Amino acid sequence: MKVNGKSMRTIWLSDDGWSVEIIDQTIFPFCFETVRLQTMEDCARAISDMLVRGAPLIGATAAYGLALAMRKNDTDAALVDASETLHATRPTAINLKWALDRMRAVLAPLPSISRAKTAYAEAARLCDQDVAVNSAIGDHGLALIKAIAKTKAIGEPVNILTHCNAGWLATVDWGTATAPIYKAHDLGLNVHVWVDETRPRNQGNSLTAWELGQHGVPHHVIVDNAGGHLMQHGLVDMVLTGTDRTTANGDVCNKIGTYLKALAARDNDIPFFVALPSSTIDFTLLDGLRQIPIEERDGKEVSHVLGRAEDGSVRTVQLTPDDSPLANPAFDVTPARLVTGLITERGIAKADKQALAALFPERAVQAV
């Protein structure tokens, strides 16, 4: 999407044809800087230090990490070493392992001499496929926005509330929940986004608001507490979020607080949609509340916050009393009964087992 008026992706091959460039996402929303990765180790550091984040972008960075490794040393041993080093950066990231496995499956059988070239081609393909998946999600979601726009008086925007960052910064381009929004905006539809700040890590105001602002999409940042009130007063037409993991029956695990917005949407008869690449559906799970373990993260994320002081320095400040204990569950599960629909790259499915299995029969069968 656009940054300073120029279209870009989150990861791309440099003009030199071999090094890789990314956006440093650790310094948002106050600075915008790109970083050039010249070695596999640079890629590993970019992942572990969270210069890149978001499952698809982590996978893409790892894929290019293998390409850089093969360029330097294309032996079997180097391929194994590089894969292991990259995997160790964030061992729980499923997409990271998936990308590395895919690259190794392609590269391992090849003669050494052709590995580097093929690795670059495969990494580029992986990126293009991510863009295509998100673009397809965008097209399906766009139809929903168009339908709402038709019910609006002239000049009245379609108001979409989103939580956390399921934006292009987490993917190679488009994002998931943001893809329909960008498509609608680019078509000239009047869309306006309510951006939940998304405590405790504030991905809403540091990432989503930045993205939307750069691309020119009208929006307002709100505290997470405000969405229910806006819905009560007819100021939200649709809730649209991403998800980290969806069960076979349509339960949605996403950033903490998503469930509260789904409840408010239901109470006010507002559609609640979740956008996702089908790769994040876990067809082996049937009860998100019981089966998905929720990560309890460091309480310091609650007690401390990063921001820019008046002198321009970026600082961490403490919000809570010194001795107050903290709890910090990072995700929650929105039961399928509260989800109006799941927007996937193949189309929109009802959040239930039959509908998901009908859209992805090969996956559902495999999981049985």
Added chain:
Amino acid sequence: MKVNGKSMRTIWLSDDGWSVEIIDQTIFPFCFETVRLQTMEDCARAISDMLVRGAPLIGATAAYGLALAMRKNDTDAALVDASETLHATRPTAINLKWALDRMRAVLAPLPSISRAKTAYAEAARLCDQDVAVNSAIGDHGLALIKAIAKTKAIGEPVNILTHCNAGWLATVDWGTATAPIYKAHDLGLNVHVWVDETRPRNQGNSLTAWELGQHGVPHHVIVDNAGGHLMQHGLVDMVLTGTDRTTANGDVCNKIGTYLKALAARDNDIPFFVALPSSTIDFTLLDGLRQIPIEERDGKEVSHVLGRAEDGSVRTVQLTPDDSPLANPAFDVTPARLVTGLITERGIAKADKQALAALFPERAVQAV
């Protein structure tokens, strides 16, 4: 309640018998300082600069302001002047006007010479009455906590979730929503409080967590997003909040985000109670959502936050991109249908017109 192990109120007469002391609430939770008010003007500044906040405490401070004014000059003109000065500090605070009207009604008919002494006595009475009202709320709410405690296994706490600060710092003592909690804790019941941080102004972590910590009540600070998840997992036994204004039919206007917690409580079959002095019931209103205007406050409350930096300085930092628009509705309305009961100084009423009128017949009749 207790601070550093010592019982105190939020406002008290100094040992000198004429000046008044308060706690400076602008510097919480990082410093605890008391301030001595020696003139009516000191009281006015304490209110306008928000050293004191919360309707009952503002009223009490204004009452003592009139006493200090009468001590210096007990003429009719001085009484009018002082009332007007104090009222101008926060003209929209209903409780401020109520306290000043009450004081003037008592003082105006008196001979000048007896006004100062009577003013001190009346201010003290006003404070004691606030304490008595909150203590009664505490007793009624305590019965609810006791009933839950009986259902618990040994060692298992009664988990109460609260939003914003309806604590003793907003009143003269006890608080409203906190009164039952302090009573239960003082009785030796095992209570534990989930403290919503309460964005954007963070009254939960800067005031409620501080209060509870000082008094020794077990608690955890959580982000506002977390409550629904905790309820889904059986970790909340009761939601207990305060309110700024309640309608004759039991709709509750309270700090933004309260409605989302009420929805989650209902979805998980958890009782949602609201504690309030009956003075905050508006018997002329019958539809909170349509009739209560919601204040839209400065977006800077959303974009900026106050905290303590690593060097110990208290600083404001910016969280949002420079050019992102902000929206900041300060309150929301929880419809009566989501409220299990209203805990008042006369007892617990169902959140409906008949029940409230039965408990406060003289108020309900007057409003017709």
